Amino acid sequence: xxxxxxxxxxxxxxxxxxxxxxxxxxxxxxxxxxxxxxxxxxxxxxxxxxxxxxxxxxxxxxxxxxxxxxxxxxxxxxxxxxxxxxxxxxxxxxxxxxxxxxx
Numbered sequence: 001x002x003x004x005x006x007x008x009x010x011x012x013x014x015x016x017x018x019x020x021x022x023x024x025x026x027x028x029x030x031x032x033x034x035x036x037x038x039x040x041x042x043x044x045x046x047x048x049x050x051x052x053x054x055x056x057x058x059x060x061x062x063x064x065x066x067x068x069x070x071x072x073x074x075x076x077x078x079x080x081x082x083x084x085x086x087x088x089x090x091x092x093x094x095x096x097x098x099x100x101x102x103x
Contacts, residue, residue, distance in 0.1 A: 003051035007059050010052075011071045013037060015063075018070055042083040053080050076102075 014037070017030040041049065053075045060071035075081060076099075085091035 003048065003055040004059055007052055007055035007074075010037070010041070010074065011056070011059060011063070011067075014074055014077075015067050015070060019067070038078045041078050041080060046084060049080060050084060053084065 014034070017025065017033055020030070041052075044052070056074050057072055060068045063071055081095050082092060085095060
C-alpha cells in the first residue's frame, strides 16, 4: 500500500517533468530534476525498491493513455531493475539483453 502511494507521488513528478511544455519548464532544469530523482530511487532500500517497481504497472492503469505508458516505463527509464540486480551479474546480463532488444 505504501509503495503504491509513493509510486503515485513519483509518477506525478515524472509526468509533470515529461509532459510540461518547454516554454513552462526549462529542459535543463527538468533533466536535472530527473537525475536527482533517479539517484534517490537507486539508493532506496532494495526491498522497498522492489515493491515500488512492482507498483508502477498497477498504478499506471489509473492514468490516461499517454501518461499510462510513461508511468509503466518509470522503472525502465531509471534503470531500477538494474539497481535491484547490482550484485547479480547473470541478471544484469539478462537485463542488458532485454534493453538492447527493446531499444
